[in-house]
Amino acid sequence: MTTRFAYDDDSVVVIIGSGAGGGTLAQALARKGIDSVVLEAGKRYQMNDIENDEWEMFKKISWLDERITAGPRQLTETFPGLPAWIVKGVGGSTIHWAGVSLRFQPHEFKLHSEIGDLEGANLLNWPISYEELEPYYVKAERHMGVTGDSTGMPYHQWNNNFKVLAAGAERIGYKQLRSGPMAINTEEYDERGRCMQAGFCMQGCRFGAKWSTMYSDIPRAEASGHCEVRPRSMALKIEHDDQGRATAVVYADGDGNQHRQRARAVCVAGNSIESPRLLLNSHSSMFPDGLANSSGQVGRNYMTHATSCIFGVMPKPVHMHRGTTFAGIISDEARLDQSRGFAGGYTLEVMSLGVPFFAKFMDPTNAGWGRDITTALDKYDHLSGVWICGEDLPMEQNGITLHDTRKDQHGLPVPVVYKGDHPNDARLRRHGEQQARRCYEAAGAERIFKVPDFPTSHNVGTNRMSARPEDGVVNRWGQAHDIDNLFISDGSQFTSSGAENPTLTIVALALRQADHIAERMQRQEL
Amino acid sequence: MSHSQEASRVSRRRFLTLSGQGALLVGGMALGAGGLWPRWALAEPDLAAGLLRMGRDIYPHDAIADSYYLTPLEPLLESDRAMIADGLADLDRRAHDAHGRRYAEIEQETDRAALLRKIEDGEFFQTVRGTLVVGLYDNPELWEPYFGYEGASWRQGGYLHRGFDDLEIDWL
Numbered sequence: 001m002t003t004r005f006a007y008d009d010d011s012v013v014v015i016i017g018s019g020a021g022g023g024t025l026a027q028a029l030a031r032k033g034i035d036s037v038v039l040e041a042g043k044r045y046q047m048n049d050i051e052n053d054e055w056e057m058f059k060k061i062s063w064l065d066e067r068i069t070a071g072p073r074q075l076t077e078t079f080p081g082l083p084a085w086i087v088k089g090v091g092g093s094t095i096h097w098a099g100v101s102l103r104f105q106p107h108e109f110k111l112h113s114e115i116g117d118l119e120g121a122n123l124l125n126w127p128i129s130y131e132e133l134e135p136y137y138v139k140a141e142r143h144m145g146v147t148g149d150s151t152g153m154p155y156h157q158w159n160n161n162f163k164v165l166a167a168g169a170e171r172i173g174y175k176q177l178r179s180g181p182m183a184i185n186t187e188e189y190d191e192r193g194r195c196m197q198a199g200f201c202m203q204g205c206r207f208g209a210k211w212s213t214m215y216s217d218i219p220r221a222e223a224s225g226h227c228e229v230r231p232r233s234m235a236l237k238i239e240h241d242d243q244g245r246a247t248a249v250v251y252a253d254g255d256g257n258q259h260r261q262r263a264r265a266v267c268v269a270g271n272s273i274e275s276p277r278l279l280l281n282s283h284s285s286m287f288p289d290g291l292a293n294s295s296g297q298v299g300r301n302y303m304t305h306a307t308s309c310i311f312g313v314m315p316k317p318v319h320m321h322r323g324t325t326f327a328g329i330i331s332d333e334a335r336l337d338q339s340r341g342f343a344g345g346y347t348l349e350v351m352s353l354g355v356p357f358f359a360k361f362m363d364p365t366n367a368g369w370g371r372d373i374t375t376a377l378d379k380y381d382h383l384s385g386v387w388i389c390g391e392d393l394p395m396e397q398n399g400i401t402l403h404d405t406r407k408d409q410h411g412l413p414v415p416v417v418y419k420g421d422h423p424n425d426a427r428l429r430r431h432g433e434q435q436a437r438r439c440y441e442a443a444g445a446e447r448i449f450k451v452p453d454f455p456t457s458h459n460v461g462t463n464r465m466s467a468r469p470e471d472g473v474v475n476r477w478g479q480a481h482d483i484d485n486l487f488i489s490d491g492s493q494f495t496s497s498g499a500e501n502p503t504l505t506i507v508a509l510a511l512r513q514a515d516h517i518a519e520r521m522q523r524q525e526l
Numbered sequence: 527m528s529h530s531q532e533a534s535r536v537s538r539r540r541f542l543t544l545s546g547q548g549a550l551l552v553g554g555m556a557l558g559a560g561g562l563w564p565r566w567a568l569a570e571p572d573l574a575a576g577l578l579r580m581g582r583d584i585y586p587h588d589a590i591a592d593s594y595y596l597t598p599l600e601p602l603l604e605s606d607r608a609m610i611a612d613g614l615a616d617l618d619r620r621a622h623d624a625h626g627r628r629y630a631e632i633e634q635e636t637d638r639a640a641l642l643r644k645i646e647d648g649e650f651f652q653t654v655r656g657t658l659v660v661g662l663y664d665n666p667e668l669w670e671p672y673f674g675y676e677g678a679s680w681r682q683g684g685y686l687h688r689g690f691d692d693l694e695i696d697w698l
Contacts, residue, residue: 052678055664160693167695196684197691206680315697321675323690355675359585359663366646369584369655370639377663378587381674444697 003225005037010262012037013517014249015269016235016278019092020506021490022269023213023221024143028514030226034521037261038218039233039251041270042088045095045214050204054356057203061095063088066408067273070418071398074452078364083417085455086271090231091214093271093457094503095204098326099184099211100349101146102500103137106130107336108344108391111496114336115343121393121422122301126495127467127476136508144211144507145189147180153187155180155327156195161320162328162350164312164384168443169330169348172435176331183211183504184324190216199352201325233259234410238266238282238291238486246291246486252410265517265526269489269510272302272459276400276492277415279463279473292463292480297472299401301394301464302417303497304456306425308388308433309351311362312440313447317381320352326387333435334499342427344391345499348436351387355380362451376449385451386439388432389458392497393422400462460494460502477516478509485526489513573603576614577654579630583638584655585662590672598661599654606653613650617641 005012013029015022018040026038042061051057062085069076069083087093107114109130112123141150148155156179158166166177184201185194195209208215221227232254239248239260246266252258268275276299280290290298328350335345353361358380362373376383398420402413421429433450440448466472469481478493480486489510491502498505520526574596581595602610614629620641621629632638645651662668669675679685 052680055660157691159690163691163693163695167698171698195686196680197686198679198684200679207684316693317674318693319674319676319689321677322679322685322688354677355669355673356660356664359659366652367643369642369646371586374586377585377673443695 002222003228005035005228007259008262010247011035011264012261013265013267014039014261014263015267015489016249017092017269017271017274017490018090018213018218018229019087019269019271019490020094020097020213020503021510022267023091023094023217024507024510025267025269025489025514026227026229027213027217027221028511029517030221030224032514032518033226034518035226036221036228038227038229039235039249039261040090040092040229040231041234041274042090042092042231044090044229044231047206047208047215050206052198052200052203052206054200054203054354061087061089061204066406066414068403068406068414068416070416072420074365075419075455078452079455082455083419084271084273084459085457086459089214090218090229091212094212095214096202096457097503098201098501099182099324100326100329100501101141101144101181101183101504102329102331102347104130104133104498104500104505105334108496108498111336111344111391115338118343118393118422118424120395121424122396123394124464124466124471124495127465133505133508133512136512137504139511140504140508141181143511144183144504145185145192146183146504147186151189153185153189156182156184156186156324159197159323159327160318161323161352161384164314164318164443165328165330165348165350165386165439168439168441171442172438174330174332174439178329178331179327180329182324182327184327185209192216195324197323199321199323199325199354235270235278236281236410236412238268238278240284240286240291240483242286244286244483246483265485265487267487267489267513268463271490272462272492273400273415273417275488275490276462277402277412280400280402281412287482292473292482292486294482295466295470295472297464297466299462300396300399301461302398302400302419302459303392303394303461303494304419305458305497306346306388306390306392306421306429307453307456308429308436309385309451309454310388310433310436310440311376311383311385311449311451312443312445313376313379314382314384315444315446318384319381320384321354325352326350333432340431342424342431344393344424344428346388346390346428346432347499348432348439349387349389351385353385358383361454364452376447384440384443386436388429388436389499389501390425390428390432391499393424394461394464394496395420395422458497458502460491460497463488463492465493465495478513487513487517570603573611573614575630576617576628577602577610579638580614580617580642580654581658581662583635583642585658586635587672590668594662594665594668595658598657602653602657609650609653613645613648613654616650617645620644
């Protein structure tokens with residue numbers, strides 16, 4: 001039975017977004033008997049909407065509302081209207097994510113202390129330590145079904161793509177080669193089946209072997225009677241009273257009708273572009289620069305990971321499309337070691353694309369046509385690919401702003417997504433590209449080439465955590481420094497990007513935040 | 527023989543000549559089997575020939591038949607007819623200046639590619655390319671035969687028992 005809450009019910013927590021942050025939070029609160037209304041901008045999808053088809057799924061689930069790519073980077077030219085590759089739908093980007101579930105390393109929570117000031121970088125330590133988050137990493141791993149110690153599930157069998165990369169990596173001396181941890185079941189776990197090595201992880205897992213709030217957290221939260229999910233509900237503005245406490249969220253439903261949902265607390269989890277955008281759009285006479293923005297840091301410090309992608313043409317068919325897309329991780333370069341010429345580290349992660357996306361992404365610049373492209377495509381089945389996921393330093397000027405004149409279908413200013421490299425990012429990227437090339441050379445590749453950046457799926461940092469209110473937007477619990485009952489529950493609260501994919505850390509933070517919210521409610525503080 | 531059949535044979539001969547791949551064409555596409563030319567190709571063989579030549583120069587795969595290029599490009603002649611006609615006319619002017627003949631009649635691929643390089647930043651070129659990068663490579667008929675890409679797998683139970691880890695690295 002579907003639970004419904006009244007618009008004027010001010011006892012509910014309103015959660016904006018249903019992905020890794022919002023979906024996890026909704027279920028964690030529901031388990032504690034705390035009622036929530038989840039406002040999700042996108043539609044609800046069923047398992048049979050998930051197809052093994054790159055373009056069809058891209059068109060079906062992607063967030064394609066108008067956005068403007070900006071900044072000194074190739075993406076500004078190649079994807080001027082698509083800075084980010086994320087999902088609009090119930091389940092958010094957990095439908096699309098690849099499943100890599102690495103924890104941040106202890107030093108990554110205090111990079112500023114480790115390396116000191118770096119010109120041009122807006123470095124800051126997280127207000128929490130690895131040790132504080134560690135129990136929640138374990139909870140998150142059990143919650144999501146991450147292969148490895150927390151669940152006892154074995155890592156995936158190595159697929160062909162990883163075998164090739166690993167053969168090269170071992171020859172250049174790398175030791176930390178693993179096909180996990182992945183939040184993709186290798187055996188039945190949590191009422192979901194095992195990985196069938198279908199490929200297409202990023203088009204949604206048709207078998208449900210990959211954790212996604214779409215079919216894990218959201219249905220359970222709804223079944224509990226403590227959560228109502230409202231799909232096709234675009235949050236427009238968070239309202240507050242004259243004490244400066246959040247009181248309600250105004251949103252537009254699928255027909256464009258506006259509603260006002262009253263709230264006991266508001267948790268924002270719309271990913272690192274929409275979350276700051278909503279805060280900025282919620283400006284008022286009391287908060288003329290946007291909600292929770294006394295620090296001026298809302299929308300700033302946008303990080304995407306310093307990434308690159310290298311492919312090798314191997315002597316024999318690899319069939320990289322067969323099997324789990326990203327199940328192969330090399331962590332030797334993830335350490336902090338400034339003797340390499342850059343601060344921060346990176347992981348090397350095996351990756352594959354199908355023919356349609358490989359053709360589109362191999363060189364999306366205007367010059368990306370002709371025999372250079374087609375001779376690689378003619379060898380498609382001989383390809384092996386690796387993606388570099390590196391620490392991206394926060395810079396104040398990288399961020400989300402509102403366009404002066406352009407409005408979206410709801411009449412809201414369109415977000416401008418500005419990003420450039422710090423010199424450190426560029427050095428890390430070059431090092432990663434060189435090492436990836438060395439791997440493929442050692443593996444006997446006949447040709448090696450770089451594929452330019454894709455629209456980014458790892459978007460973090462635009463409402464960052466800080467110990468002091470003047471340095472960031474939220475405190476150690478994700479609670480806004482300025483507004484007591486306003487929380488940030490997604491990757492935008494990251495203080496740094498780490499060298500790891502963000503989802504596991506988003507989930508760990510959401511589980512921790514749920515405990516915190518429940519405790520404060522019990523103490524009548526919220 | 528009807529007029530349209532006549533036209534189709536003429537056009538077909540044109541294409542065979544232009545693309546220099548007669549043998550592949552006959553084997554590879556439905557041209558011979560009933561003369562299934564797109565209607566605009568019948569009416570405007572020069573535009574069709576130019577667009578096909580251009581498509582084959584942008585994404586040259588010698589083993590892929592013309593029909594796989596033509597089918598996705600055909601709708602452009604209705605949706606963006608003026609842009610295509612003007613773009614090809616411009617290309618022909620450039621071809622005449624450089625080689626004394628129409629673009630599609632230049633023999634060397636490198637010569638044609640050099641002309642295309644000069645217009646690659648324009649809307650006309652990028653429209654044709656953007657159409658083809660999806661229309662050509664998102665065609666499941668081509669995936670396995672030409673690229674060794676097997677595509678959708680969930681109906682067959684994924685690749686778990688179909689070779690996801692079958693590679694023997696025996697070349698090192």
